[in-house]
Amino acid sequence: MKSLTTISRIEVLQRRKEIVRNPLPFHHKNFQKYGDTFRVDLGRKNRWVFTKNAKTIKYILQKNHKNYGKSVLQTKDLAKYVGYGLLTTNGGFWLKHRRMIQPAFHKKKLANLVHIMQRAIGTELKLIKENEFQDVYPLMGDLAFQVVAQSLFSADDLHIKMRRLKEITNANQQMLIKEMRLPYLKWWFRLNGEINKHLKLTEEARALLNDIIQKRIDLGQEKDDLLDMLLGARYEDGTPMARRQLIDEVLILFVAGHETTANALSFTLYLLAKHPEIQDKLYDELRAVSLDVEDKMQLLGQLSYVQQCIQEAMRLYPPVYFIDRESIAKDEIDNCTFDKGTVWLINLYELHRDPEFWRQPESFLPERFDASNKKDFSDYYFPFGAGPRMCVGNNFSMYEMIFTVAEIMKKYRLITEKESIEINPLITLRPEEVIIKFVSRI
Numbered sequence: 237m238k239s240l241t242t243i244s245r246i247e248v249l250q251r252r253k254e255i256v257r258n259p260l261p262f263h264h265k266n267f268q269k270y271g272d273t274f275r276v277d278l279g280r281k282n283r284w285v286f287t288k289n290a291k292t293i294k295y296i297l298q299k300n301h302k303n304y305g306k307s308v309l310q311t312k313d314l315a316k317y318v319g320y321g322l323l324t325t326n327g328g329f330w331l332k333h334r335r336m337i338q339p340a341f342h343k344k345k346l347a348n349l350v351h352i353m354q355r356a357i358g359t360e361l362k363l364i365k366e367n368e369f370q371d372v373y374p375l376m377g378d379l380a381f382q383v384v385a386q387s388l389f390s391a392d393d394l395h396i397k398m399r400r401l402k403e404i405t406n407a408n409q410q411m412l413i414k415e416m417r418l419p420y421l422k423w424w425f426r427l428n429g430e431i432n433k434h435l436k437l438t439e440e441a442r443a444l445l446n447d448i449i450q451k452r453i454d455l456g457q458e459k460d461d462l463l464d465m466l467l468g469a470r471y472e473d474g475t476p477m478a479r480r481q482l483i484d485e486v487l488i489l490f491v492a493g494h495e496t497t498a499n500a501l502s503f504t505l506y507l508l509a510k511h512p513e514i515q516d517k518l519y520d521e522l523r524a525v526s527l528d529v530e531d532k533m534q535l536l537g538q539l540s541y542v543q544q545c546i547q548e549a550m551r552l553y554p555p556v557y558f559i560d561r562e563s564i565a566k567d568e569i570d571n572c573t574f575d576k577g578t579v580w581l582i583n584l585y586e587l588h589r590d591p592e593f594w595r596q597p598e599s600f601l602p603e604r605f606d607a608s609n610k611k612d613f614s615d616y617y618f619p620f621g622a623g624p625r626m627c628v629g630n631n632f633s634m635y636e637m638i639f640t641v642a643e644i645m646k647k648y649r650l651i652t653e654k655e656s657i658e659i660n661p662l663i664t665l666r667p668e669e670v671i672i673k674f675v676s677r678i
């Protein structure tokens with residue numbers, strides 16, 4: 237049996253300031269020193285293992301997924317603020333809802349949604365200030381939020397409610413980050429009422445969503461949007477979702493769907509701004525097509541270089557940069573034994589830059605995803621996860637990102653003076669200030 241290196245609690249405590257600021261360099265050094273997988277000792281009850289080993293990752297997420305559920309980080313810490321739904325539950329309860337919700341995201345259903353999506357994108361992109369340097373992250377944040385809101389509710393009169401919902405989800409995320417980074421102060425956050433204040437905000441979000449859902453039911457009109465699909469979805473016994481469950485699932489779609497997409501879009505735009513030669517190639521592809529066509533699905537097939545740029549941006553900056561799992565029973569992986577209850581932290585940021593799999597891993601080379609290369613990345617590229625818990629919104633967000641990047645790049649040349657981009661690893665991997673100038677091509 238092999239034994240893994242364990243990083244001691246003392247070392248973690250000594251380096252806590254650096255880890256709290258940005259844990260990625262700490263893990264990078266550890267992977268370099270101790271190999272693809274190492275343990276971190278966080279106390280008797282906390283058995284944490286970090287890995288960037290491609291085979292181990294596939295084994296946990298796919299091959300032996302039945303032995304690995306979401307950890308308490310999601311099923312308790314996150315769930316208390318976003319509810320108990322697809323993202324935050326395990327076992328039979330999760331499977332029942334995955335079967336019910338997944339059909340709403342099938343390609344055929346998305347063919348209807350892309351029209352709503354493109355309208356929302358068009359409205360948001362009107363907010364770009366031409367020829368001025370500006371931070372695109374807030375713009376992409378609003379865009380991604382509006383796309384989810386419009387795809388769910390296809391209504392134009394929800395601005396105030398949606399603004400409040402966004403404020404609540406942001407405030408709760410900040411609280412969750414505080415709890416995760418300062419776990420030893422959790423008791424104090426409970427005592428001083430902070431956690432309670434945020435739980436009340438979640439209840440306010442639920443009430444707000446309930447109001448929208450009730451109005452839709454009272455209206456009695458079909459809209460062919462995501463909410464209609466969720467209202468029409470049935471369990472195997474033919475019954476619909478209870479109202480509370482429906483609200484939680486909607487809340488989760490907002491939380492899971494907007495920040496991830498905003499991050500990926502912002503990183504993509506920054507990388508394009510840094511590479512004028514790639515912008516030129518992209519413009520050649522875009523010049524040859526009209527974006528204003530009825531058959532959007534066919535259009536998507538013509539935007540392959542746009543897609544490659546987004547895929548490459550998500551390789552370098554995977555919005556979900558850590559995936560967590562907790563083992564249900566003792567297991568043996570690569571000649572090592574792991575106890576029941578081991579929490580695995582899968583580091584996608586490191587895997588996606590591993591020189592064993594990627595030529596020039598630090599460079600932005602969209603062509604590596606060109607289908608003509610006939611390369612299969614499915615063993616070591618997981619921006620949307622892998623196995624049965626793979627992102628349910630993966631096609632949805634790819635379509636959204638392809639349309640957004642296509643619309644922007646057809647109209648503008650992007651310029652940035654920032655030498656490098658700072659990253660802010662929170663729950664998702666966020667960019668810090670993406671300052672770009674949009675120069676009109678017309």
Ligand code: HEM
Pocket residue numbers: 322323324334384488489490492493494496497500554555556559560618619620621622624625626627628629630632633
């Ligand atoms: C660039 C955008 C996105 C990225 C990178 C992303 C990434 C991911 C990843 C890696 C997972 C799996 C997590 C795990 O295995 O623990 C996941 C799950 C999930 N995502 Fe996404 N996501 C994106 C956009 C979206 C969108 C737009 C939606 C919905 C509108 C969405 C809804 C969900 C849900 C509900 C889950 C949980 C699925 C389950 O456990 O059954 N995501 N996402």
